[in-house]
Amino acid sequence: MIEETILNCLKTHQNEPAYLTGGVSFAYGELQRYVGAIQQALLRESSRAPVMLYGSKEIHMKAGILACLLSGVPYVPVDASFPSGRVKEMIGLAAVSMVIGDYDGGLTPVLTTREIEEAVRTSAAPSPTAIERSADDTAYIIFTSGSTGTPKGVMVSYRSVDSCARWLDTLVGPCRCVLNQAKFSFDLSVADLYLSLLRGAAHFALREDELRDFRLLFSRLKESGADTAVMTPSFAQLLLLDQSFNADLLPRLATILFCGEALQPKTAKRLMERFPGIRILNCYGPSEATFAVTAAEITQADTALPALPVGRAKSGVEIELACDGEVIIIGDSVAKGYLPPFSSSAFFTLRGRPAYRSGDYGHMKDGVLWLSGRRDSQIKLAGYRIELGDIENNLLLLDGVAAAAVVPKRQKDGEVVSLTAFVVPEKDAPITQEQIKKELQTQLPAYMMPRLKIADRLPLNANGKCDKMKLAGKEI
Amino acid sequence: MTVTRKDVLEMLAEICECDEILSAPEMELLDSNVLDSLSFILLLNRIDDEFGIEIQPTQVDFAVFKTPQSIADHLIKLLQTQS
Known part of the structure; x- marks a missing residue:
C-alpha cells in the first residue's frame, strides 16, 4: 500500500x-x-x-x-x-x-x-x-480538458494508485535521483513521485522559470545528477536542441520514462546517440487509467520504424481492442469515473472488472500495443491533453463572439504544433482580437491559449457543420 | 550571406503565427507565450536551415529571445562576425 x-x-x-x-x-x-x-x-x-x-x-x-x-x-x-x-x-x-x-x-x-x-x-x-x-476511496482528482468547456475531474482510487506504484517499481527498478519535469497538476508527475518514494530516492523537481532559461535549466540538470527522468517527448526535443544535453551533463542518467504524447523515433534515436546505453521507456495511458497502463522498452531497431510501439499492458491490466480498433483498458488502473456534470458512460464493467473506453485507436501485435489516432477532437500539444471543444465553448461564452472553431496545425508526422481559433465576431457588438485574448486568458491555462484569427464567417461542409478541413487548409 | 531585420521578423511572424511581430518588434515573446516551446524548436531549426547558424541555447543569454528585435539583432551580429 x-x-x-x-x-x-x-x-x-x-x-x-x-x-x-x-x-x-x-x-x-x-x-x-x-x-x-x-x-x-x-x-x-x-x-x-x-x-x-x-x-x-x-x-x-x-x-x-x-x-x-x-x-x-x-x-x-x-x-x-x-x-x-x-x-x-x-x-x-x-x-x-x-x-x-x-x-x-x-x-x-x-x-x-x-x-x-x-x-x-x-x-x-x-x-x-x-x-x-478502503481501496475504493478516492486518492486524488485530476482535472483534464473537457469538451464542453468545463474542466473534467477524474477520480482515481487507492486501488489504482497502489497498482500503479507496484508496476513502476518493477518497470524502472533501483534509482537514486528521479528528475521531475511535469507540473503536479499533470498526472505524468505521479510517475516521478512514486518512483522516488518506492526507493527512498531524491525527487528533483524542475521549476517553471527554470524550464525556459536554458543556462539555468542545464545547470540544474547537472546539479541533479539524476539517474532516472520522467518527461514528455516535447521536453526531450527541447533539451536535444543543445548539443551539451548528453552523458557529460548527466553521467548517471540510465532511464528516461516518457508518457503524455507520442514519442517520435527520431527523438529516441538522438537520445540513444547522446546517452549511450540509455533505457527509453515509452508509456501510454490516459488520466482515466492512472497516468499509464502500457510500456515499451525502445530498442535501436525500433528507432528505424515510422512510429514507436507503446508496449505491453502492466500487471493488473488487460488491453483489448473494440471491433473498430478503439483501445479498451480493463482492470485495476481504471479510475472510478468523472465528477459531475460529466457522464461516466465511457466507464463500464467487463467480466466483472472496471473498464474504460479510451477514445484512442490502436492495433496489437504479439501482445504489444501500437497507437494510430483518436476517435474525437482531443489533441496533445506539448504533452498537454486538450479538447478543442473546451477552447471553442470558452470562446462562445464571451460577449461579442458569434461563432468559433479551433483547428490544430500538424507537422508531417501528425504532431500538433499549434492551435488556431477562427473567431467570427457578432455583427452588432463586435469584439476585438485583443479583447478576446484578454478575456480568454482568464478562463484557459496558457498552454491552451490558441493563436487568434478574426474571420467573417466559418466555412461549412455538406452537412452544414463547420468545415475544419477547409480551415486547416487555409492555415497551412 | 546577409540577413535583414525584416527577414528575421517575417520568419518569426510566420513561426509564431503572429502578425503583430511585424508592427511591434519590441513586443514581449516569452511571458506572453507567443514564442512557446514548440515554436522555439521550429525557430532554431529554421535559423539553422536558412542561415546555416546552429544556435546552442545554453550559449545564448536567454534575454536574447525576449523580443523579436533582440532576436534579429543577435542574428545579424552573428552573421556579421561569421563573414
Whole structure:
C-alpha cells in the first residue's frame, strides 16, 4: 500500500535528500515534519472532503500529496499558473473543503505556506500516520480538458494508485535521483513521485522559470545528477536542441520514462546517440487509467520504424481492442469515473472488472500495443491533453463572439504544433482580437491559449457543420 | 550571406503565427507565450536551415529571445562576425 511505502521511506531515509527544487534541498526528515504539520491540519477537519493543493513545485505541494495520501483525503493538484476562473470552477466541481497553498480567490478555508512553515518550525508536529481507508476511496482528482468547456475531474482510487506504484517499481527498478519535469497538476508527475518514494530516492523537481532559461535549466540538470527522468517527448526535443544535453551533463542518467504524447523515433534515436546505453521507456495511458497502463522498452531497431510501439499492458491490466480498433483498458488502473456534470458512460464493467473506453485507436501485435489516432477532437500539444471543444465553448461564452472553431496545425508526422481559433465576431457588438485574448486568458491555462484569427464567417461542409478541413487548409 | 531585420521578423511572424511581430518588434515573446516551446524548436531549426547558424541555447543569454528585435539583432551580429 502506498501509505506503507511513504511511512517506510520517511522513517528509513531521514538524513538523505528527499526533495530538491529551485536550489533548495529537503531531507526526508524535514519532509516528514512538513507532512506531519499538514496532516495535523487535515485531521482537524474531520470531513475527508477533497482538498486542493495549490502551487507549483514548492515543498507544500510534495508534502501535501503525501499527507493527503496518508490521511485518506482526496487531493486535487492545481497549478498556480491556472487562471482564477478555472481554479474557482474546479473548487466548486470537486466540492473542495480546504485549499493548501497561497490561494486568495475565494471563501474556501486556506492553509497558507506561512502557516505550514510556522507549524514546522515551532510546534512539535506529530509524526505522520496512516489513517484507515478502503481501496475504493478516492486518492486524488485530476482535472483534464473537457469538451464542453468545463474542466473534467477524474477520480482515481487507492486501488489504482497502489497498482500503479507496484508496476513502476518493477518497470524502472533501483534509482537514486528521479528528475521531475511535469507540473503536479499533470498526472505524468505521479510517475516521478512514486518512483522516488518506492526507493527512498531524491525527487528533483524542475521549476517553471527554470524550464525556459536554458543556462539555468542545464545547470540544474547537472546539479541533479539524476539517474532516472520522467518527461514528455516535447521536453526531450527541447533539451536535444543543445548539443551539451548528453552523458557529460548527466553521467548517471540510465532511464528516461516518457508518457503524455507520442514519442517520435527520431527523438529516441538522438537520445540513444547522446546517452549511450540509455533505457527509453515509452508509456501510454490516459488520466482515466492512472497516468499509464502500457510500456515499451525502445530498442535501436525500433528507432528505424515510422512510429514507436507503446508496449505491453502492466500487471493488473488487460488491453483489448473494440471491433473498430478503439483501445479498451480493463482492470485495476481504471479510475472510478468523472465528477459531475460529466457522464461516466465511457466507464463500464467487463467480466466483472472496471473498464474504460479510451477514445484512442490502436492495433496489437504479439501482445504489444501500437497507437494510430483518436476517435474525437482531443489533441496533445506539448504533452498537454486538450479538447478543442473546451477552447471553442470558452470562446462562445464571451460577449461579442458569434461563432468559433479551433483547428490544430500538424507537422508531417501528425504532431500538433499549434492551435488556431477562427473567431467570427457578432455583427452588432463586435469584439476585438485583443479583447478576446484578454478575456480568454482568464478562463484557459496558457498552454491552451490558441493563436487568434478574426474571420467573417466559418466555412461549412455538406452537412452544414463547420468545415475544419477547409480551415486547416487555409492555415497551412 | 546577409540577413535583414525584416527577414528575421517575417520568419518569426510566420513561426509564431503572429502578425503583430511585424508592427511591434519590441513586443514581449516569452511571458506572453507567443514564442512557446514548440515554436522555439521550429525557430532554431529554421535559423539553422536558412542561415546555416546552429544556435546552442545554453550559449545564448536567454534575454536574447525576449523580443523579436533582440532576436534579429543577435542574428545579424552573428552573421556579421561569421563573414
